[in-house]
Amino acid sequence: MTIFKKLAGRAFRRSVWVYHCNSGACNGCDIEILNILTPYYDVERFGIRLVGSPRQADAILLSGAVTRPTLPLVKKAYQAVPAPKLVFAIGSCAIGGGCWYDTYNVTGGGEKAIPVHYFIPGCPPRPEAIIYGVALALGLVDKKVAPVELKQMEFPVDMYRRAKLFEVNNVIYKLLGEEEDRLEFGRK
Amino acid sequence: MSRGEELVRWLEKELGGNFISAEATIPGRLFIDLKREALSAAAAGLMNRGARYQVGVGYDARKSGQGFGLVHTFAFDKDSLLVALRTFAPGDDPEFDSLTPLIPGAGWSEREYQDLLGLKFRDHPNPRRLVLSDDWPEGIYPLRREVPHDLMPPAAEEVAFRLDEAPPGTSIVPFGPFHASLHEPAHFSVYVDGEDIKGCEYRGFMTHRGIEKLAQTELTYNDVPFVAERICGICGSVHSVNYAQAVEAAAGLRIPRRAEFIRMVALELERLHSHLLWLGVAGHLIGFDTVFMQAWRIREKIMWLAERLTGNRKTYGMVIIGGVRRDINQDRSEDIRAVLKEVEREMLALEKAILKDRTIHRRTRGVGYLSREEAVKWNLIGPVARARGVDIDARRDHPYAAYDEVQFEVPLADSGDVWGTLVVRVKEVYEAIKIINQCLDKLEKLPKNQPLAVDLEGPIPSGRQGLSLVEAPRGEAVHYVLTGEDNRPERWRVRAPTYPNLQAVPSMLLNNKLADFPIIVGSIDPCISCTDRVLVVERSSGKAKLLSRQELENLSRGKRSKK
Numbered sequence: 012m013t014i015f016k017k018l019a020g021r022a023f024r025r026s027v028w029v030y031h032c033n034s035g036a037c038n039g040c041d042i043e044i045l046n047i048l049t050p051y052y053d054v055e056r057f058g059i060r061l062v063g064s065p066r067q068a069d070a071i072l073l074s075g076a077v078t079r080p081t082l083p084l085v086k087k088a089y090q091a092v093p094a095p096k097l098v099f100a101i102g103s104c105a106i107g108g109g110c111w112y113d114t115y116n117v118t119g120g121g122e123k124a125i126p127v128h129y130f131i132p133g134c135p136p137r138p139e140a141i142i143y144g145v146a147l148a149l150g151l152v153d154k155k156v157a158p159v160e161l162k163q164m165e166f167p168v169d170m171y172r173r174a175k176l177f178e179v180n181n182v183i184y185k186l187l188g189e190e191e192d193r194l195e196f197g198r199k
Numbered sequence: 200m201s202r203g204e205e206l207v208r209w210l211e212k213e214l215g216g217n218f219i220s221a222e223a224t225i226p227g228r229l230f231i232d233l234k235r236e237a238l239s240a241a242a243a244g245l246m247n248r249g250a251r252y253q254v255g256v257g258y259d260a261r262k263s264g265q266g267f268g269l270v271h272t273f274a275f276d277k278d279s280l281l282v283a284l285r286t287f288a289p290g291d292d293p294e295f296d297s298l299t300p301l302i303p304g305a306g307w308s309e310r311e312y313q314d315l316l317g318l319k320f321r322d323h324p325n326p327r328r329l330v331l332s333d334d335w336p337e338g339i340y341p342l343r344r345e346v347p348h349d350l351m352p353p354a355a356e357e358v359a360f361r362l363d364e365a366p367p368g369t370s371i372v373p374f375g376p377f378h379a380s381l382h383e384p385a386h387f388s389v390y391v392d393g394e395d396i397k398g399c400e401y402r403g404f405m406t407h408r409g410i411e412k413l414a415q416t417e418l419t420y421n422d423v424p425f426v427a428e429r430i431c432g433i434c435g436s437v438h439s440v441n442y443a444q445a446v447e448a449a450a451g452l453r454i455p456r457r458a459e460f461i462r463m464v465a466l467e468l469e470r471l472h473s474h475l476l477w478l479g480v481a482g483h484l485i486g487f488d489t490v491f492m493q494a495w496r497i498r499e500k501i502m503w504l505a506e507r508l509t510g511n512r513k514t515y516g517m518v519i520i521g522g523v524r525r526d527i528n529q530d531r532s533e534d535i536r537a538v539l540k541e542v543e544r545e546m547l548a549l550e551k552a553i554l555k556d557r558t559i560h561r562r563t564r565g566v567g568y569l570s571r572e573e574a575v576k577w578n579l580i581g582p583v584a585r586a587r588g589v590d591i592d593a594r595r596d597h598p599y600a601a602y603d604e605v606q607f608e609v610p611l612a613d614s615g616d617v618w619g620t621l622v623v624r625v626k627e628v629y630e631a632i633k634i635i636n637q638c639l640d641k642l643e644k645l646p647k648n649q650p651l652a653v654d655l656e657g658p659i660p661s662g663r664q665g666l667s668l669v670e671a672p673r674g675e676a677v678h679y680v681l682t683g684e685d686n687r688p689e690r691w692r693v694r695a696p697t698y699p700n701l702q703a704v705p706s707m708l709l710n711n712k713l714a715d716f717p718i719i720v721g722s723i724d725p726c727i728s729c730t731d732r733v734l735v736v737e738r739s740s741g742k743a744k745l746l747s748r749q750e751l752e753n754l755s756r757g758k759r760s761k762k
Contacts, residue, residue, distance in 0.1 A: 033383050035406040037728045039432020039513050041382050042476065046502075049479075049495035063379025079354065080332055080405040081384050084376050110426055113349040114409035115341050135432060135513060 023069055023097070023149055026058030030068035030092065034085045034121070036075030039135035040102035044072055046138045054142055057151060065091040070145070073127070076104035076111060077118040089125040097148055100127045101141060103134045202278035203229045206248070210241060225448055227279045227597060230664050235286040238271070239296040245273045245282060246302060251591070252578050253281075254694035255298075255308030256679045257316045259344045261290045267318055268690075269295055270679065271305070272666060276596040281666050283679070288318070297323040304578035304699050315342040330404045341412060348409060348416045365390050369397045372713060376405060380484055380717035383727040387720070394712050399705040406728045411691055419686045420446060420659065421520055428514045430693060431728055433473050436465045437671040438678070438693060439518040444599055445680040446520050446688070449665030454653060457645050458522035459600040460638045464535070465509070465517050466600075466669065467631040467638070471542070472501045473672035474624045474631070477724045478553070481621065484717040485562040490553060497545045504538045507531070522652025532639045539632050550625050563618040567707040567719035570615060577703035581674020581696050582627065583723050586612045586619030593670035605637040617722040627672075658686060671696050673724045697726045 033041050047054045048061060062068050065088045077085055089098070100121040103109040108119035121127045131144040146152045207221045210231065217237035222230045233241055246252070250273035260268045266289040273282045288295060297320035298305040310329035312318040317340040320326060334355030339346060365371045375386040384405040390398040410430060414423050427442045428435035440462050447454060475498035482490025502512045508531055509515040517523050527535070553559055569579075574587040584591055592609040594602045610626035612619035665680040674696030683689025700723040707719050 031382075032377060035384060035408065035728075037406075037429050037432040037435075038383065038726065039429070039435075042432055042513075045382070046495065046499070049499065050492055051496065051499050065377075075406075076408065078405060078408060080407075081376070082354070084384065088377060110429060111408045111410060111413060114413055115346075115348060115350045116407050116409045134429070134511075137512065 023095075026060065027069045027097075027145070027149060028060045028062045028067055029070045029072050029099075029145070030063075030065045030088070031061055031072045032065075032074070032085060032088050034073060034075035034081040034105070034124070035078035035117070036102065036104055040074035040105070043135045043138050043141060044074065044101065047141055052138045052142060054145070057142075057146060057149070059145060065089075066093065068092050068096075070097040070099060070148075071125075072099050072101055072141075073105045073121045073125070074101045076108045077121060077124045079116045079118060082118050082124055085121075085124045097129070098125055098127045099129045099131055099141075099144060099148070101131045101144075102136055103132065106130050106132060109134070202275055202280050203282075206245070206280075206282065207231070209244065213244060214241060224664070225451075227281060228448065228666055229280060229282045230285065230666075231282065232285050235269075235288050235295055238269075238284065238286050239298060239301065241284055242271060242273075242298050243301055245284075248275075249277070250275055250282065251575075252298075252302045252304050253675075253677050254679070254692065254698070255305060255312065256690065256692040257312035257318055257342070258681065258690035259316060259342060260287065260689075262344060266290045267293045267316060268681075269312070269318065270664075271298065271308075272677065272679065274597070274668075276591050279597050281597065281668070283664065283666055285664075293317060294319040294321060296321050299323050299325075302578075303576065304702060307698065307702060312342075314340070316340050317343070330407060341409065348412045363388075363400055366398060368392055374716065381720070381725075381727075382480075383725070385725070385727050387716075389708070389713065389716060391713050394714070396708045396711050396713055396716065399708050401701070401704065403701070403727060411693065414688055414691045415683070416687075420688065423688070423691065424518045424520065425514075425516060427693070428516065428518075431695070431726055432513050433476065433726060434469055434671045434673065434676070435514045436462075436469050436517065437669050437676050440466060440600070441667050441669040441676055441678040442680065442691065442693075443518050443520050444667035444669070445665035445678045445691075446659070446682070447665070448667060449663040449680055449682050450520075450655060450659045452521055452653060452655065454522045455649060455651060456601065457526075457642065457649055458651050460642050460645070461523045461525075461527055461651070462518065463600050463602065463605075463638050464527060464635055464642075465515055465523075467635045468501060468505055468508075470631045470672045471628060471635075472498050472505070473724075474628050475501070475546075477624060477672075477721075478549075478621070481617075481718060481721055482553075482559075484721045485559065487556075487558060487562075490549075490559075493549055493552075497542055497549065500538055500542055504535060507534060519652055521654060522650070524651070526651055527639075527642060528647075529643065532642060535635065535639060539635060543629065543632050546625075546628055553625065554622070559621070560618070562715070562718065563616065563621060564614070565616050565618075566711060566715045567617045567722055568615050569703065569707050571613075573703070573706055574615075577706070578699045579674075579703055580699060581671070582620050582623040583674065583700050583703075585610065585623045587615045588613040591675075593668040593675040597668045599667065599669060601638075601641070602634075604641065605634050607634050617718055620722045661689065673697060673726055674700060695726060697723065701725060701727075 031044050100106050105121040108117055111117050112119045129144055129148050131140055133140055203223055211218050214237045217234040219232040253272040253274055256270040258268045265287045268287050270283050270285045297309055309320045314328055314331040336352050369390040369392045372389045372391050375381050376384040386402040388400040389396055424439040424443055427438040430438045475494045479491040479494035506512050509517055571588045574584050574589050590611055595609055607630045610623050612622045659682045661682050661684045663682045667678045669676050676696055677694040679692040680688050681690040
């Protein structure tokens with residue numbers, strides 16, 4: 012992943028133009044993609060622009076479950092994008108086919124058609140999520156995930172143990188009738 | 200004597216032995232069973248009495264020994280009456296009379312069942328594939344009972360669209376399937392002579408996801424509203440409310456008053472954001488991006504409001520059968536009022552800027568003209584029809600939920616062009632704000648802490664029909680439900696508003712400039728996902744040409760003489 016990130020950082024150092032490819036979506040994700048251009052979200056400040064042709068684009072924003080008729084079209088659009096290129100699957104449908112993943116007219120997600128590099132979940136994803144996903148790919152922001160050392164986890168585990176102890180002691184002290192000492196012990 | 204009784208009497212007299220039965224399930228609905236020989240005579244009679252054709256519904260009833268069923272629904276807008284004519288054909292001879300020579304708007308419905316159910320239509324003027332793809336094998340009809348919902352015949356490689364040749368003297372300009380001005384996959388092959396559009400062939404149904412098949416085989420009654428919402432990311436509530444109303448009508452369920460008002464608030468919020476969305480997109484299509492930015496800036500407040508009310512910006516998930524899932528309490532209702540006040544203020548400023556802008560006037564006036572007669576002939580609905588002076592609105596003509604308790608106006612325009620649709624939509628924004636405020640007033644007066652949904656008393660009996668209308672932002676959406684066994688509908692048919700409107704686009708395009716193509720198609724606010732998904736199968740087939748060259752010429756002459 013780091014190598015990929017470095018490569019992406021180098022390849023997409025300048026403004027990234029994205030092509031919106033609707034492969035049979037319900038408009039939900041498409042409208043949110045358009046929404047990121049509007050004044051409140053304004054992705055052009057990151058140099059991201061929607062373009063009308065795949066040949067001008069660096070990245071594809073794929074929405075929809077890739078229906079049977081659009082499958083060859085999506086492949087063609089992907090081939091038309093000059094390398095290096097990124098593909099974002101936006102919304103539940105593009106990720107895995109959504110709630111109609113196995114019907115007779117649905118191929119079942121963007122990965123069945125073209126290689127997908129990033130998945131942005133949601134039904135539909137919020138505009139913030141789309142911007143965050145694209146910015147993450149471009150190295151503009153860091154991943155919002157706890158570090159691998161699980162530092163975050165140590166604290167809650169400890170809290171949990173103490174709470175459990177408190178609960179157990181509560182019962183014991185109640186049985187023994189020593190209410191005062193219970194609080195003392197619990198604080199340890 | 201009401202209109203319904205009069206119709207039944209007339210049909211009994213006219214059809215004699217071919218008339219089987221008539222049933223008025225709830226006020227304003229009339230379900231008539233006929234023998235199939237009498238179908239076109241009955242339909243012609245209804246049309247002569249001022250009916251408006253809505254949709255055809257075909258279904259597979261071979262399990263119960265009835266063969267294939269075909270339902271055509273008609274609306275009498277002045278009398279608040281919906282009439283459904285149902286006929287059956289035996290399973291080994293599924294042939295019906297085609298209504299298309301009589302009613303051009305029935306053409307797509309019939310071709311759909313030709314593809315999906317293998318029905319045959321006698322004398323259909325254009326019996327080519329519509330929904331299924333060219334590489335879909337002959338003889339497999341996905342909507343038939345024996346075909347599983349996940350059947351996937353292997354795709355044939357490199358299937359080309361079977362589009363027609365351009366008429367002599369013209370050349371083809373392709374728009375789509377992926378085009379910057381169409382946000383959804385659809386293919387228009389436009390015939391141009393120089394800059395002038397001389398015709399157009401449409402190939403769609405690329406967004407078809409087989410939702411109706413899913414509902415008949417996999418889902419249960421209460422699952423469907425959530426899938427129905429995902430028919431369309433813009434007007435999702437329309438479909439879930441509409442489906443729930445159709446099932447409630449079939450089951451004879453009366454939902455709490457409070458739930459009706461909450462549904463109305465959800466529907467009108469959707470209309471608000473949809474019209475602002477359209478306004479922005481229309482501005483974008485004519486190259487006026489300021490309108491796009493400003494309209495969407497105003498719209499964003501509504502999206503945030505929707506998120507606070509329902510938990511999601513779209514696909515609200517509010518509706519279940521028998522009521523709604525979330526309440527609108529005092530705090531939220533104050534929140535809504537505050538947002539609406541702000542939206543109205545900003546909208547007034549935007550309206551002033553738009554309606555007096557010369558650029559917009561020049562790009563929209565006289566563009567995409569269609570006369571009132573044509574609009575009626577093609578059964579246009581929604582703002583597209585109202586811009587042509589056709590005074591229809593399902594909220595007023597066929598009141599559902601609690602629309603009979605609120606006051607609102609139906610804006611009309613008579614210019615018959617894109618400008619008219621723009622004016623109508625801008626005015627409807629204020630009407631929607633008015634309706635929401637009235638709903639909130641009523642909600643505040645209704646008793647609180649009442650249940651928001653009623654439960655079904657036992658399973659819904661099978662074989663009952665329900666028909667429901669909801670005025671979506673783009674026009675009236677029709678849902679037909681036939682209840683079935685196993686706690687799921689036997690047949691659920693969705694007719695989205697774009698379905699009839701799109702069929703008239705070639706007429707609107709005729710003799711316009713090529714540069715106006717995006718705004719003319721945009722003026723019907725096409726929601727291709729609604730239109731396609733609904734029914735059944737496959738990639739759009741190659742041929743969906745709507746008018747022949749000769750027909751187009753006749754139309755254009757007619758248009759000129761009318762002008």
